[in-house]
Amino acid sequence: MKRPAELWVYLSTSPLLWLTLTLFAWLFAVAISTRLKRHPLANPVLISIVLLAGALRLSGEPYEKFFAGAQYIHFLLGPATVAIAVPLFRQWRQVKRALLPMVAALVVGSFTAALSIMLMGAWGGLSRDVLIAFLPKSATAGVAMAISESLGGNPSLTAVLVVLTGIIGALVVTPLMNAMRIRDYAARGFAVGLTSHGIGTARAFDVDQTAGLFAGIAMALNAIATSLVVPLIVRLFL
Amino acid sequence: MIKGIALLLLFQLIGESIVFSSGMPLPGPVVGLVLLFVAMQLCKAMGLGLFSEAETAADGFLANLGLLFVPAGVGIVALWGELQSQAGILLAILVASAILTLAATVWTFIAVQRLVGRE
Numbered sequence: 001m002k003r004p005a006e007l008w009v010y011l012s013t014s015p016l017l018w019l020t021l022t023l024f025a026w027l028f029a030v031a032i033s034t035r036l037k038r039h040p041l042a043n044p045v046l047i048s049i050v051l052l053a054g055a056l057r058l059s060g061e062p063y064e065k066f067f068a069g070a071q072y073i074h075f076l077l078g079p080a081t082v083a084i085a086v087p088l089f090r091q092w093r094q095v096k097r098a099l100l101p102m103v104a105a106l107v108v109g110s111f112t113a114a115l116s117i118m119l120m121g122a123w124g125g126l127s128r129d130v131l132i133a134f135l136p137k138s139a140t141a142g143v144a145m146a147i148s149e150s151l152g153g154n155p156s157l158t159a160v161l162v163v164l165t166g167i168i169g170a171l172v173v174t175p176l177m178n179a180m181r182i183r184d185y186a187a188r189g190f191a192v193g194l195t196s197h198g199i200g201t202a203r204a205f206d207v208d209q210t211a212g213l214f215a216g217i218a219m220a221l222n223a224i225a226t227s228l229v230v231p232l233i234v235r236l237f238l
Numbered sequence: 239m240i241k242g243i244a245l246l247l248l249f250q251l252i253g254e255s256i257v258f259s260s261g262m263p264l265p266g267p268v269v270g271l272v273l274l275f276v277a278m279q280l281c282k283a284m285g286l287g288l289f290s291e292a293e294t295a296a297d298g299f300l301a302n303l304g305l306l307f308v309p310a311g312v313g314i315v316a317l318w319g320e321l322q323s324q325a326g327i328l329l330a331i332l333v334a335s336a337i338l339t340l341a342a343t344v345w346t347f348i349a350v351q352r353l354v355g356r357e
Contacts, residue, residue: 049314062316074309077307081265086278092279105347112343137335156310160321165332195339227264
């Protein structure tokens with residue numbers, strides 16, 4: 001019979017442990033979120049991150065060990081970005097019908113996302129490196145990290161900011177839109193998909209099918225728009 | 239299922255290759271997204287159903303999109319030492335920017351929709 005410490009040493013050399021824990025943390029978080037009728041505060045991404053960050057702290061393992069297992073999930077962000085072509089293709093007819101409002105909202109939204117960071121970041125005294133990592137935060141993680149890296153930012157910092165932006169948008173969208181008395185679910189969905197990418201889109205699908213659909217389209221379009229807007233803003237201001 | 243995943247990876251691969259060789263300022267997966275969309279439209283126009291398995295795989299990915307953000311999000315543990323001193327201001331900026339972006343986007347959408355509707 002081997003001692004538990006030996007088992008721990010054995011397991012910690014393989015990606016199996018943290019990969020399995022990540023998947024179960026997610027399943028658990030989704031179960032809690034469903035139990036709480038998908039209340040915005042019970043965001044499954046937030047719950048999973050808190051659980052896993054807590055487990056890392058308790059075990060004293062470094063993030064690198066965790067990521068050695070979780071990288072297999074992280075890698076899927078690439079094909080998941082390509083996958084956005086499918087809802088775009090299916091809903092192309094609806095996209096074409098609302099083309100003008102969407103293109104206008106896309107331009108205004110993608111510039112607002114980056115310019116607001118530029119202005120507030122400069123006012124808040126953020127360094128150039130942090131600003132670059134900050135600017136693409138409304139694009140989906142794979143895209144934002146690639147933009148950040150190509151401009152000399154830290155992609156890991158970008159990833160954290162992207163996820164935080166996603167969670168914040170998913171938390172505030174419903175109360176904000178209600179306070180603004182906006183009942184058009186296409187417009188609401190488009191706004192949260194543009195602002196909060198996949199996490200916002202998941203939230204939109206929880207609220208309303210039309211909202212989810214437009215959120216998915218906005219996420220796809222803003223992945224493209226952010227790749228064009230952020231390098232432009234960096235060239236102009238930094 | 240495997241064919242679907244293979245197709246998504248193939249389009250990402252093509253996208254990354256184009257970006258790498260041309261030096262265009264777009265991320266590879268975004269180019270893959272656009273190419274897959276164009277390919278699906280072409281197939282539809284020609285009456286071919288090449289992408290039905292890619293659609294199944296895509297639905298699977300998109301239904302669990304939140305999960306894919308978790309590994310990156312846990313990265314906050316590794317960056318916490320650096321971020322701790324600036325955490326308040328970073329969070330304030332993120333919240334303010336998210337609210338501004340949501341409001342500006344939704345207003346523009348609705349304003350232009352009304353404008354177009356009136357014509």
